[in-house]
Amino acid sequence: MSGMDPGGGGILGRSFHGLFRLAGFALSLLNPVTWLxxxxxxxxxxxxxxxxxxxxxxxxxxxxxxTLTVLSVASSCGLLVTLLTLQRELTVPPESxxxxxxIIARNKVSLAQPLxxxxxxxxxxIPGVVxxxxxTFFGGNFRDEQMTSFAQFAVEPARFRELLVEGRVxxxxxxEFIKDRNSCFVGADTMKRYDLKIGxxxxxxxxxxxVDLDLKIAAVFKGTVxxxxxxxHHKLLDELTGDPxxxxxxxxxVASAEVANDVIxxxxxxxxxxxxxxxxxxxxxxxxxxxxxxxxxKVLTLSISAVVVFTLMLVTVSTMSMAIRERFRxxxxxxxxxxxxxxxxxxxxxxxxxxxxLGAFLGIGGAWLLWTYADLQxxxxxxxxYFEVTPRIVATGSVVAAILGIVAAIGPSVAVARTxxxxxxxxxx
Amino acid sequence: xxxxxxxxxDLSKVYRQGDINVTALNRISLDIGAGEFAVLMGPSGSGKxxxxxxxxxxxxATSGEVRVQGINVANLNESELADWRNQxxxxxxxxxxxxxxxxxxxNVELPLLLTALGRRxxxxxxxxxxxxxxxxxxxxHRPDQMSGGQQQRVAIARALVTDPALIVADEPTGNLDARxxxxxxxxxxxxxxxxGKTVIMVTHDPKAAVFGTRELHLEKGELARDSVPA
Numbered sequence: 001m002s003g004m005d006p007g008g009g010g011i012l013g014r015s016f017h018g019l020f021r022l023a024g025f026a027l028s029l030l031n032p033v034t035w036l037x038x039x040x041x042x043x044x045x046x047x048x049x050x051x052x053x054x055x056x057x058x059x060x061x062x063x064x065x066x067t068l069t070v071l072s073v074a075s076s077c078g079l080l081v082t083l084l085t086l087q088r089e090l091t092v093p094p095e096s097x098x099x100x101x102x103i104i105a106r107n108k109v110s111l112a113q114p115l116x117x118x119x120x121x122x123x124x125x126i127p128g129v130v131x132x133x134x135x136t137f138f139g140g141n142f143r144d145e146q147m148t149s150f151a152q153f154a155v156e157p158a159r160f161r162e163l164l165v166e167g168r169v170x171x172x173x174x175x176e177f178i179k180d181r182n183s184c185f186v187g188a189d190t191m192k193r194y195d196l197k198i199g200x201x202x203x204x205x206x207x208x209x210x211v212d213l214d215l216k217i218a219a220v221f222k223g224t225v226x227x228x229x230x231x232x233h234h235k236l237l238d239e240l241t242g243d244p245x246x247x248x249x250x251x252x253x254v255a256s257a258e259v260a261n262d263v264i265x266x267x268x269x270x271x272x273x274x275x276x277x278x279x280x281x282x283x284x285x286x287x288x289x290x291x292x293x294x295x296x297x298k299v300l301t302l303s304i305s306a307v308v309v310f311t312l313m314l315v316t317v318s319t320m321s322m323a324i325r326e327r328f329r330x331x332x333x334x335x336x337x338x339x340x341x342x343x344x345x346x347x348x349x350x351x352x353x354x355x356x357x358l359g360a361f362l363g364i365g366g367a368w369l370l371w372t373y374a375d376l377q378x379x380x381x382x383x384x385x386y387f388e389v390t391p392r393i394v395a396t397g398s399v400v401a402a403i404l405g406i407v408a409a410i411g412p413s414v415a416v417a418r419t420x421x422x423x424x425x426x427x428x429x
Numbered sequence: 430x431x432x433x434x435x436x437x438x439d440l441s442k443v444y445r446q447g448d449i450n451v452t453a454l455n456r457i458s459l460d461i462g463a464g465e466f467a468v469l470m471g472p473s474g475s476g477k478x479x480x481x482x483x484x485x486x487x488x489x490a491t492s493g494e495v496r497v498q499g500i501n502v503a504n505l506n507e508s509e510l511a512d513w514r515n516q517x518x519x520x521x522x523x524x525x526x527x528x529x530x531x532x533x534x535x536n537v538e539l540p541l542l543l544t545a546l547g548r549r550x551x552x553x554x555x556x557x558x559x560x561x562x563x564x565x566x567x568x569x570h571r572p573d574q575m576s577g578g579q580q581q582r583v584a585i586a587r588a589l590v591t592d593p594a595l596i597v598a599d600e601p602t603g604n605l606d607a608r609x610x611x612x613x614x615x616x617x618x619x620x621x622x623x624x625g626k627t628v629i630m631v632t633h634d635p636k637a638a639v640f641g642t643r644e645l646h647l648e649k650g651e652l653a654r655d656s657v658p659a
Contacts, residue, residue, distance in 0.1 A: 048548045049535045061530045333526045336487050337540045337587075338515025340508055421487035425522070 073359025076312035087301035098165030114246035131162030136248030140204030172219035183218035324412035332424020356405030433460035440493035466621035468641035519588025534568035578609025
């Protein structure tokens with residue numbers, strides 16, 4: 001009567017066991033390592049044994065360890081990419097040639113203090129100045145957003161065109177923007193993000209100014225360092241605010257980078273001891289001033305990134321060492337069969353590199369997907385507005401993962417190369 | 430005796446353990462003829478495995494000379510030695526040493542990856558080798574799906590798939606039951622007798638020694654007796 005189960009608990013236990021097995025099977029189907037393991041076996045069946053299939057089958061032999069290794073590399077690479085993106089978003093100044101040709105002049109007391117509009121004629125006359133436009137931050141919220149991620153500036157369109165050195169009109173007509181006082185000039189990224197087209201209306205609720213804007217999109221720009229901004233007529237802002245005769249800042253273009261310092265000095269001198277003294281600086285210096293308010297973000301993020309990379313290296317090296325240590329005897333057999341050191345090194349390197357590459361693909365790809373398609377503004381309550389994983393950051397993450405894959409292979413390879421066949425055969429004997 | 434395939438002269442091997450020198454082999458000289466099935470016997474520590482390893486080119490002598498098919502193995506560098514082993518020596522170990530993630534067919538195919546043979550030629554040679562050890566129908570099985578005796582037969586197939594002149598076996602029946610051991614020894618004997626392979630086998634088992642054509646008894650690193658098995 002050994003098959004009987006008087007209590008019935010055995011049936012329940014078996015049911016749970018079955019459910020756990022089913023859940024485990026379902027989870028394994030989601031695991032890319034499982035798929036790769038099956039792919040490796042199928043590859044050998046279809047194409048026969050070769051160096052590639054041998055490496056693939058070996059890499060997937062302990063699927064739990066391979067999965068954990070891939071996940072640790074993936075999470076570290078994802079974190080690294082996130083940190084590099086954060087650093088870029090917080091610290092990257094404009095690096096184009098145009099940035100060194102542009103000067104921003106603001107009130108010496110504070111950025112929040114306006115400047116008199118009548119300063120324009122004096123600024124224009126300064127030798128070396130090619131173009132100048134008022135440049136006033138509006139700071140409105142688009143549609144129903146609580147904090148809009150792109151800035152809006154009031155400018156004088158005809159003058160502002162001369163300041164767009166590296167940008168170009170990619171859609172619509174700049175002439176139309178100049179003609180229509182209620183129109184705006186919008187960055188291509190913003191157009192794409194909100195699925196806007198020429199002629200669409202953009203409504204902004206003022207936060208600094210107690211007025212709202214209703215703008216019609218007349219033209220689109222592309223090719224600047226930041227293709228997100230919206231520019232509209234200063235005259236419209238003046239009209240809505242009762243023409244106070246002020247501007248936020250002056251946006252100035254100089255003839256060449258060589259004369260920039262001289263022009264800055266002259267502008268500062270021109271308004272010295274006036275009721276509105278100005279502080280002029282290059283666009284790059286102006287942005288760096290903002291960044292310095294955040295503290296040494298670059299050092300902080302780089303330090304955390306270094307810790308992430310170091311941890312990643314320890315994990316990968318440790319895993320590869322364990323994986324090779326387990327197979328020391330097999331590698332000794334391969335040596336006895338006639339495989340050379342360089343071939344064994346290639347096997348180990350390919351395995352280590354392959355696991356790192358898979359982890360990097362998942363981690364970097366996951367981070368790219370997350371930061372490209374997630375609504376960060378909503379998630380972070382407007383703290384993080386825009387998070388672009390650039391090709392450069394993707395490349396940096398990939399290179400780090402590749403280097404780690406190579407570094408992780410060096411230790412085990414040296415150990416295998418140094419060990420004689422006889423000593424290798426004695427391992428775990 | 431047929432023309433010698435292995436010629437050993439004044440072979441010595443000294444291991445250094447801390448400050449002490451341990452002599453594993455002391456000035457051994459012997460010849461092994463082509464097609465012979467030589468059995469190396471002796472107590473533990475007598476140097477029989479060391480001698481086998483040096484003949485097979487996986488260990489180096491301290492002094493003396495080992496020539497296999499006229500080649501002085503000591504003169505080959507690591508890379509040349511690896512190529513030489515691949516082409517001239519087949520290995521059979523006590524614990525089979527098959528790659529667990531590969532099937533029997535793939536395990537046997539491994540040494541052929543180092544040759545210039547195409548995929549079809551490799552498959553044909555593997556099938557012949559597996560058929561020779563009676564495992565033609567088990568090629569798709571992995572080691573953990575086979576008995577110890579079958580695994581050892583796969584190891585023998587792997588040893589002979591490159592058609593080497595010399596097969597070395599280090600206690601090939603040490604992990605096998607009597608029946609499987611008998612089968613494996615029968616295959617090695619057949620390789621020597623029928624296929625003309627030179628087989629050198631290390632064993633502790635006097636019953637295994639009777640399969641050989643010659644018994645070399647080592648004691649304390651010296652050749653104590655050279656006889657024909659009873």
